[in-house]
Amino acid sequence: MSHSTAAAAPVSERLHALDAVRGGALLLGIVLHATLSFVPASPRFWIIQDTHPSVTLGLLSFTIHVFRMTTFFLMAGFFARMSFHRRGSWGFVRDRLQRIGLPLVIGWPLVFMPIALIVIWASHFPNGGPIHPTSGWLPALPKFPLTHLWFLYVLLELYVATLLLRGAMVWLDVSGTLRMVFDRVFARIMRNPLAPLVLAIPIGIAFCLDPRWINVMGVRTPDQSLVTNAQAWIGFGTAFGIGWLLHRQVDLLRLIERCWLTHVLLAVFLILVSFAVSGVMLSLPVAPKLPVSFATLRLISAILYAPAIWVSTFAVLGLALRFMSGFSRTWRYLADASYWLYLIHLPIVMALQVALSQLDWPGLTKFAIILLVALPPMLASYHLLVRFTFIGVVLNGRRAEKRLLPQGGIATA
Template sequence: MTEVRRSATAAASERIASLDALRAGALFLGVVLHSLMSVGTIGWVVTDDSRVPVADAIINGIHVFRMPLFFALAGYFARGSLARRGPRRFAADRAKRILAPMVALWPVAVLPVIVVAIAFAITHPDVPTTPPSDDPLAIATPAHLWFLWSLTQLYVLLLLASWLLPKVTSAERRERVSDALARVLTGPAAPLWAAIPLVAALWLQPSGIVGPATLRPELPATLAFGGAFGVGWCWAGTADALDRLRRGWQLRLAGGVVLTALCLIVGAPAPGQSSLLGLLTTLVAYPLATWLWVYGLVGFAATWLRAPRTGVRYLAEASYWVYLTHLGWVCLLQFAVADLAWPWPLKVLLVIAGTMVATLSTYHLLVRSTLIGRWLNGRTYSFRRPSAGSDQPAELAEASR
């Protein structure tokens, strides 16, 4: 059993090309999602002249699986990182790579969004806007950086559990429980078991789980995303996790697509709604769709994206910087095209392309081979030559940025 445990830890500590590719793809879906917000009917920083319900459908479809996938990957890699570094070095590394960037780069990541929101409100006084929050904590909103703040809280809980559990239970019992959870959560019925925390979260907040708008912890979000983190942690308890997760990925993805379509048709329940169909959609179809997507995507990546690719590796390395800085560029470009009488798909594509060019260019010129890159990614790279090796530790993926 000890050898299996070491093998599992090693597997969760190595650079894994398939999960790098999956993480990068999910990151870029975030750029797509935010670029669509201005043409959707949901309130946003910028309101485009074109507002189409199909944008809402795409946004909500991406929301079904994207953040649970990030947190599951974070939990998977956190297990190997904690085992290799030990609690103190793990805490110091996470404070440096996760908490410090959230605080230090807030002016770069969030302040431009606030400036664009003010500029749009001044130049479009007749366009209805979302009223400002009366919550005093909203002044220092983490905005899209809520992921880093939630992840920091989960790391604190993880460190507390790693300190407390050895005091109340034996190592042998912990290993037995870990092995059982790993087998269950990588087995045929795994999506059903993985969905349980999300069901509990949606019972508390049937309108849907979103990232906290302030630094105040929120129980539904903690249950939903902490549960996903725990699922990934349990995956790393067996050395053959990715091989097990490859099984049946096609059926899982197909099921996720079908259930997502059902959820989009039925929609979230209105306040006070108690219909049986609304209840089943919220507490059964949506959680199961989420985890069928997550398991299907991980299985797909483990099957078809196993070979390292230099371009994918580069994008994975750039993804943290893209995540941190993309929203300001998105909102600025949305502001620039909002009043143009162009087809909305063209405007969205321009926003996506412009954002990717801006973020990847600044990454290559200002981050990749500088001290900022060492801070965020743990090392610097040659300015001219793309990395092709596999020497960078994969714990950077644990942030699923």
């Protein structure tokens, strides 16, 4: 008997929550990028470093970075399997090319050109300009600045890998026996209170094997090359696969919902300790006589940060399932809008960061101004130019179709 079905009503309620999580992950990306010019860091890692850095915004940036993309790719895997079984193989491929491939191909030059101009503008200010001027920041294969659209590129790779893996599994396991074994093993892992720690093992090993890794990097994002690095494949590929397997056994979501408070408290602890360790590691150049070596600190950091990724991901899912399971017109609208907002936001946020960078105002004030100035026109552009137009059909599917489905309309991304 298949483990992939559940009662219709609970599934519908959970999909409202999961759609909110998926849209929220994209919206948090806008908040994350708005913090980056204020993060205290040496050397600089963003196109401009504000004259008024903020430890508070550094902590906010660090916290969002821990769980956001893992949560996003987990939801991507969950909704990808749903779309695959609703549309069939070729329908799924056509849909993904339209809603993921087309925005990448068309959107990249449209966002990269203004980003390049803003980087040049930032170079006229102290502590601004290209981050890696010696290696170049213009396209030069295989180096390629995918910018914030790298997630679309990785999604396409994961779709291809998943379809190939699934095809091989179906061919080898005609009776379905092997898949049932995998379902049982996965369910046993998920029912164990230590499930987040088990899921953290692959990315934790990847962190330890990377001699350049420190926890402020999180999972190394493949935003500067068309060759996706192994760490991204392991971290985001694992999340995508877990999402796919969760859709096979939707009732396992109840376990995540039930433990939401435990996961939230543990996530807060792990994130705060990891943030403190990152501060110690970044201070090593000016405080070289610490009683532990950098290698030891890096190992401790990996042991803390890898579980923090999965515990905080479970915490976010549990919170959503516990408190956002009902239909909300506001969250549905924001979930639909989030894909468009994320695609267009980076040049707008960067331009505001550069414009405000030299003002003698508190960092928190300037951060708030960036969001208050950027978000209203972006939302207006979605409502006027996207929601009821062919662009909305490309990004989110037909609205008539979405009204028939409980999972909402943003791309499986």
